[in-house]
Amino acid sequence: MxxxxxxxxxxxxxxxxxxxxxxxxxxxxxxxxxxxxxxxxxxxxxxxxxxxxxxxxxxxxxxxxxVCVTTQREIEEMIKLAEEGITVAVFGDMINVPGEERKLSDVRSEGGNVEIVYSVDDAVKMAEKRDEEVVFISVGFETTVPTTANIIKKEPPSNFSILSCNRVIxxxxxxxxxxxxxxxxxxxxxxxxxxxxxxxxxxxxxxxxxxxxxxxxxxxxxxxxxxxxxxxxxxxxxxxxxxEYGRVVKKQGNVKAQRMIEKVFEPTDVKWRGFPVISDSGLKLKEEYTGYDARKIYSDILSPLRDKEFGEPEGCLCGGVLRGVIESKECPLFGEKCTPEDPVGPCMVSREGACNIEYRYG
Ligand code: SF4
The missing domain is CATH 3.40.50.11750 (HypD, alpha/beta domain 1)
Structure with a gap:
């Protein structure tokens, strides 16, 4: 122990x-x-x-x-779903990431159903208890994907779905x-x-x-x-x-978790914030699970976003930070116009973001 x-x-x-x-x-x-x-x-x-x-x-x-690599388009998708009255279940940090005009937290304060959850299980329980559509915003790398895959494999209620923003490293x-x-x-x-x-x-x-x-x-x-x-x-x-981390990491990794991911998800090309589209760097639900794919279920609601171009928040240099090209403090907005209380970009929102960490301890 x-x-x-x-x-x-x-x-x-x-x-x-x-x-x-x-x-x-x-x-x-x-x-x-x-x-x-x-x-x-x-x-x-x-x-x-x-x-x-x-x-x-x-x-x-x-x-x-x-959270930081999630794109403006994905943030707008979350906001759009919440604006249309769908319950959006999301990890805490995400509600404060600025979209083009507002954040999920703004939609919530206007009465939208944006719920903070601590795991995908919480979102499923919510769907089981409520007579309404619940979309879990699935954000995370390979670490968190097996749990989501496991839930989907168990066939949760039909009013539950996920918006996959998952990526692989x-x-x-x-x-x-x-x-x-x-x-x-x-x-x-x-x-x-x-x-x-x-x-x-x-x-x-x-x-x-x-x-x-x-x-x-x-x-x-x-x-x-x-x-x-x-x-x-x-x-x-x-x-x-x-x-160096041999006490936990094995050469073959966690094979059971890898199989679970492969059963439910397949690789897809996806854009990362600050990057162009990266081949096979995202995960989407396999054909047999499209009944849980929020992008398919709500394609009508999300269609206005499809051909829209999304830029970064004005003056935000998160892209450069995420590519290792600049340090957080080199962004002119750091600590002035952009703080954890009033963030401009996601790197200041998430507790895993370079700007947020630099602001708290730097
Ligand atoms: S300080 Fe704020 S605006 Fe500048 S890169 Fe970081 S998050 Fe983006």
Whole structure:
């Protein structure tokens, strides 16, 4: 059983100093990217970011916050459904993400049925109890998709459906490397996602783009070790996928969860905020489950949005933040016009967003 003592084992100051001095001895300047809000939280909250910068390691956050990468079109879809009187069940952060003119929270304050849920199960229970249509806004990466898939497989009531905004991580990493905007020496892979997919889905990136990768846990020592492992790969001219988080992540991942996803969902091309359409980076319900697909069920309601172009909120540079091109503080709106209380872009809304984390701890 895990205890708090396990946690402190990974926050040992002496060990941290040892790893940092080894990184410093290497006297190498490297730039790394991670794709995980929890990694960003650890890096900023524990002050690792400036310490690593001092010894030549810069780490940028990529598209690792599921709320942040959700597009304006998807936000507008949610708002449209709620405006039409359909109950929209959504994770808390999402209701404050600004759409073109307003947020889900505005629709709620005008009497719209926007309900905050903590899991897809809550949304199903809501549908079971109520005589109304309930749409669950399914946002998240590979970590949360198996639970949604499991629910759909069990055939929930017919007044329940999902609006899939789910995405998968490896194609987005390929897009980052293919675009080549940021000169990266290595990737820190997300522990939660890797628990499900394992380490194999990252192999092609190292083979094709000669990029070192390390799957890392979320404690400060996990991240320092991951940086040290990547630095060693760089020094030794290796490009492979290594696993620092072996206590949780296995090479094959969680096969049962992977099968559950494959049974219910199939890959689809989808746009990410700040990115063009990325092939096979989204998940849509398979044909046999279209009875639960809100985009099919409510296609008439959503059709006015189909051919509309959506821009980013005025002045918002979330796209650049999500591609690792700029840091949050480089956005002129940061902390002035854009704060967690009055956010302009999603990176300031979500607690996994780089701007929100920087604002709280930076
Ligand atoms: S500070 Fe606000 S407006 Fe600027 S990038 Fe971050 S979320 Fe977007």
């Amino acid at each position: 895990k205890t708090d003592l396990d946690k402190f084992k990974f926050r040992d100051e002496e060990k941290a100093k040892n790893i940092l001095s080894k990184i410093e001895e290497a006297e190498k300047k490297i730039k790394l990217m991670h794709v995980c809000g929890t990694h960003q939280d650890t890096l900023v909250r524990h002050g690792l970011e400036p310490m690593l910068k001092e010894v030549g390691v810069e780490i940028v956050q990529g598209p690792g916050c599921p 490896p194609p987005a990493l390929e897009a980052i490397l293919e675009m080549g905007e940021v000169d990266l020496d290595g990737l820190i892979e997300p522990g939660h996602v890797s628990t499900i997919i394992g380490t194999k889905p990252y192999d092609f990136l190292s083979e094709r783009y000669n990029i070192p990768q390390v799957v890392a846990g979320f404690e400060p020592l996990d991240l320092l070790m991951a940086v040290w492992m990547l630095l060693r790969q760089v020094e030794e001219g290796r490009s492979e996928v290594e696993n």
